[in-house]
Amino acid sequence: MKKLSLAKLNDFFAAIAAKQALYLPVNNKVGKADFTKWTAGTEMSKALNTVRSAKDFFFPQTENLMDFKMEGKNIEVIDSREECEDFVVFGVRACDAASFAILDSVYLVDPVDSYYKNRREHGTVVTMACGKPAETCFCGTFGIDAANPAGDVTVWEVADGYMLRANTEKGEALLAATADLLEAGDEKAVEAAQAKTREIMAKLPLAGLTFDGVGVGKTKELFDRPEWKTLSESCLGCGTCTFVCPTCQCYDVRDFDTGNGIKRFRCWDSCMYSDFTLMAHGNSRNSQVERFRQRFMHKLVYYPDRNNGTFGCVGCGRCLARCPISMNIVKVAKTLGGNK
Amino acid sequence: MQDVKEFRPTIVAFCCNWCSYAGADLAGSSRLVYPADVKIIRVPCSCRVNPLFILRAFQRGADGVIMAGCHPGDCHYTSGNYFARRRMTLLFSMLDYLGIERERTRVEWISAAEGAKFAKTMNEFVATVTALGENKRLEDLRCKK
Amino acid sequence: MQEMMKNRAYALLENGTVDRVLGWTRGEFAYDMTPAVFRNADEVKNGFVYNDFCAANLSKYLVKECRAGGKILVFLKPCDTYSFNQLLAEHRIKRDMIYVVGIECFGKADVEKIKEMGIEGITGITAKDGIYTVSTIYGDKAIKPADVMAERCLACKSKKHVVYDELIGNEGEVVEDCNRFDMVAKLEAMTPDERYEFWRGELSRCIRCNACRNICPACTCEQCIFDNPNSGVSQKAAVNSFEENMFHIIRAFHVAGRCTDCGECSRVCPQNIPLHLLNRKFIKDVNTFYGDYQAGEDPTAKPPLGKYEKNDIEPGEAGGAKE
């Protein structure tokens, strides 16, 4: 356990940024936190969490996959991948940190997605325990401890500074590189901070929420439930929930004709979109109720089926706060799980 | 070392078939010179010009876009240029609102008899856009070499 | 208000005037009411909720509901009635399939503003005697509705229902001294460079989730050109600044003269981009160049881009760069 005094926080950031890119939550012009590259003078946001999740660092909204040069009848395939530079993401919350494991379970299983892997290998994740979880938080439902997040390094905010604990080799290396700014820390302070967080967590409205009614093996039981219709009735079919979700990982692959060649890129896609399953000879999910069902069944049943019961949700609460029509995974899980 | 090349803008001119395209023909047959940077696209009427085309031109590398049609009241289709005028007024105002240089877009009414006006307008427009320099604010970097 | 609305819903369901009711139902929290369709009195009784957090404009749902057949009751706030009229004008909904109950509106609350006041861990909100009592796990807080009123309601253009079959509460008036164009004017007064910086700062946050488009009551295309691979301009992602600009310019242009300024686009933007400022620019321009026009006010009026005057302003004369 190391300690970083409040006064040295900026030096600490500067020290990291001197060697690699450092990203941390910074308030944007509308007062919401975004992960932003640190430069001298950048101030870390006090917000509980960022609007967009930290998944962007490993699975960005768009990325170029390859290029094609077309000449006459010929096609030249150009692998435009480059080795990613090292970077550090500071201030990731427990929920987002847990989401990386979910993304890994998709992107790092065979066949490995090299684009993702490249970034994952070069990124060091510094998490920060939550001090004041909000009413939309329900990470506890998935056994995630907001007071003890995973990551390469875990940071706790304490009265006069920050407590840091390295969890991995990458984390050790980061702390070693900044060792001259750190002092030895006392576990006690961390425990006190954790106790405070856990106390708040327990009082929040979603404390004690369980997803027992949904999960592994419930495909047949849940798929034809009539509640899907009412739940999805007001769904706009936008991609807000998907795009703010730290675990949603669907993507589309598209070609862009630049006039001088073709760029093939991928971008986030949403199973809520009407064209998600559209193909030349029809669409297998024609109505919003089917698409809505797919998203939640995937997170609540299909994903757990493939991954030893782990849900495809980390309880970050972004969709609860952001859905234009206030429909979300908690309402869905409660409705489906409640009336057995 | 490569020489810094003099900036030559790419200009797209949408010309209605009945007046302005004919005006361009007259400019041509009168041997009225205007820069080769101007490339004309023939459309049946100025009202065929979709704002999408204008944005598309900027995306693909145009530095200026000009739309030329019949004088108001002289539209071959009676009202096309009136509608086009409203559309372009609003579009240009919006581009301006977004901070995109207003001088990169222009509408001019040029009749089939106004070859001289055609050439003059194009000369002016090329000069204006050249002075503005490269289109940076509505560029799509993917389309650059 | 809620009780009056429920009573009307019961009555109209019971006497067979309508067979469905479009309203709001309770959410997970005290502030996340969700639009819902109720099919019988029981559903209304158990689920119907109306309060200051029922912000959604329900008129767009009617496009879908009209295709489901039967007759539906819809509750519309004054601003929603403009959207309703516009949809009528464009033949997107069928008047005889809808029973409109206009509801008086005093402005909607924005929970973000409550949270911005530093109020956290909200467990409940009650309204009494013109004061909201916000219960939190840290204790109760009393706040004035005016302090947390949604931005769009602070610039409300009309408290008048332009269409209804019946009204609950009092009928209001068009707000004559509405200040909704102030911010547009402020932007217009900036230099182009400042404006460019401003909009880059806003639009660069766009994640192309399409919430603005999908909630917009003017965006009811069978298939949006941005979703149509054959349109030649389909785009799925805000790949770069051009695509961000393109999407929002074209979206604003497509609703120009049709946008009723309901403000839903800005309300739902997860990135808090003030999208209404684009639409309002067009509204302001139309008013300035072609005379006052409020989409949705009169469903028989010709839209500004569907008509012209011989002496309309020339594109080169309009506005102009301010140095």
Add this chain to the structure above:
Amino acid sequence: MQRIGVFICHCGTNIAATVDVKAVAEALSHEPGVVFSTDYQYMCSESGQTLMREAIREHKLTGVVVCSCSPRMHEATFRKAAEKEGLNPYMVEIANIREQVSWIHKDMAEATEKAVILGRAAIAKVHLNKPLKAGESPVTKRALVIGGGIAGIQTALDIAEAGFEVDIVEKQPTIGGKMAQIDKTFPTLDCAACILTPKMVDVAQNEKIKIFSYSEVESVKGFVGNFKVEIRKKARYVDEDKCTGCGLCTEKCPQKKVPNEFNMGFDTRRAVYIPFAQAVPKVATIDANNCTMMKTGKCGLCAKLCTAGAIDYKQQDQIVEREYGAIVAATGFNPLKPDKFNELGYSTCQDVVTSLELERLMNAAGPTAGTLLRPSDKTHPHTIVFVQCVGSRCDVENERGKSYCSKICCMYTAKHAMLIREKYPDTDVYVFYIDVRTPGKNFDEFYRRAVEQYGVHYIKGQVGKVVEENGTLKVQASDLLSGEQLHIDADLVVLATAVEPDKSARSIATMLTASMDTNDFFTEAHAKLRPVESPTAGIFLSGVCQGPKDIPETVSQASAAAAKVIGLLAKDKLTCNPCVANSNEMLCNGCSSCEKVCPYGAITYSDKEFRGPNRTTLIRRVATVNEAVCQGCGACTVACPSGAMDLKGFSNRQIMAEVDAICKM
């Protein structure tokens, strides 16, 4: 993938002197889809065309790009050549490298580069070209003329003369219109009736012409060549076929007190009447509003008297449906009612009359049998004041009159003044005018005769006030040239009121989807080049309904409209412009945005059933473009928010492909 052939024309040295044609051919040969690329001396020559045709055959070309002069010059030539080889003509595109390149650029490298880019744009377009076929529609060989005034009569006669059937729909009981009410015509002073009535008789006797008098157009459907029109034959309570026009009923009818509209209300007629002696058809009409039998059921005298048994009190309005290939609007005009000009005393003084009223007062067949007597006391007026521009050339803001010049007033006033001075030399005639406008053959001479030979007092000035005092009209006016205020004691004041389009024109225009200007005059397809056609195909304009004009102008325009109609009816089939808009019904929202900007009324909507997901059906309102009517301007394509509307030959994708090719960096 298309197989495209590219042909670079040297145009002698016109192109080849500044553009390296070989380099262009070489550069374009590498473009995708190009399988053949060559240059040639004169592509438009016989051998050039043969070269192209051979290449089409040999290389199985599906598309052709000719880099040559302006498409306005030889597009048709090359398309025809391609068609002869079995290639759809619309698969040929022209890159204009003469007017747009070689003639205006001097630097060879620059010109060559631009020529390549323009060629590339044309190739990019051809890739997306689709074979287009011009549609055909049959032509109903009959015309409808709405309005039976001199304009309608002339148009109908000319069309009938060419051998086509014509129907005239006239809302009054007789044809003849305003001209029938006029006494003499300028500048020849021949009698209007004498020249008009023979024409009316010609109409009645022409087998090709059918008159629907006392009838109105109820609805118009269809499009050029194929209109379906419902005509309402208003009940006249007299069987037209039986009535012999003997006039007995009109003499014996006991209801005598009906103001006679033909004589501008200066005398009365009976409840059953024939407007005037030479009416066509010469058939009586019962005015149901004034007929005692119709109102009370008691009388029936006319039925008893009528030996032909033509009276039928139970007659109902009748709707007749007829089909037409062309429609001519000849709805004419009315004089503006000057009741907003309080200061001129029209509403208050009986002896302030309009010019048309004066026509009746001077007409031998009029209420005074041609003796000019003033209406109030039937005495002969000795001082007459004419006031010009009443309701014409007005400031539109004050909503009293029209902004336009009515064109005919200067001349008819000169005519009136001259006639009065000739017949009653003891009369003083004053004319107050703003300007005297006399462009026209023998017009100015006519006016000068009025001034010089007949001593009419023309005063440039405005009449400020007319008030009646003891049977005298006190006219207060200013003489703008001398700057003096004038006070004239007049016996009669004549107001030269503006002409305005007939009130029925607006609703007819709506039915015809023909556009109108703000004054309700019909708009012509092109102000200069197509002055007798409406922008809506198949609708033609005759007479004052298009704008103020005098009789000779009306007649010539009427004949011009007839010529256009004949040209249309002479065709068995209409070939449509294939570059028309078309709506993709899967994308169409039915929002009507396109309809609002279509100048031709080519877009209609209908509810259609579509297959929805999961075996459901859905009824949606969608737009359909009538290809026979669409002229291909493309206004609708931009108005359409969903991109459902596109233009064949200039599709969104095609234009964007050109943009891409031009801007390619």
Add this chain to the structure above:
Amino acid sequence: MNTETLIPYAGIVTEITQQTPDVKTFRVEAPGGGKLFEHKPGQCAMLSVPGISEAMISITSSPTNTEYMEFSVKKCGCLTEWLHSMEVGQMITVRGPYGRHFPVYDELLGKDLLIIAGGIGLAPVRSVINYVRDNRDKFGSVDIVYGSRSKDDLVYYKEIVEEWMTTPGFNVHLTIDNPQEGWDGHVGFVPNFVKELNPDLKKTVLMCGPPIMIKFTLGGLMELGFKKEQVYTTMELRMKCGIGKCGRCNIGNKYVCKDGPVFRFDELDELPNEY
């Protein structure tokens, strides 16, 4: 050699055969000759023309063919239309192989096979058929029931008649939907034809065709006494990445591109009914 599965190979189309009015077969070779990659019967590949689109197409040639791969493509969308307008010598891109193959290396060994196909559905199983022909000693008898709308819509007709029908142990049964001049074979729909043929219950069935055919044929087989465990099919769904990540082809807990497209019917029973 590419290691990244999303990055395709460029291949040259060396032969194009018009099979039916709307089906063409494309032979694809590596620029230097030979196959772009190895595959197993029933696997798919992602074909693409950059700038147009990418689509999953089953590899119809047998892995035993060492010179080239073949793809049969029915014209039904943007990419397929483009492919149909292509000429020999043009390049396309191919990546793969993707998905689960027919179990020709284990479960099917020594079995009597009943292969049922309708229309273009013969393409995926043609790979198996030719694999079996080239490894004739490893399998039992092979019955092929193949039907299409008309004679002109039968794909690989020449190959069927000249090669399959002459292979020992092969029985080919062709049928078309409606009588047609010049056709003296069976007329009628595939499901009924299968029932008429009353196949031996010991056979293992491989089936591919339009959904309606699959539905009724499966019903027919069940009636005859077949078990779902004996019947394999191959699905085609919208797939994008081909590697079970993009989420498009997800049905229940399966990704069709990775866990399929070959499924046994008892496996499909576990999935929600939305394929």
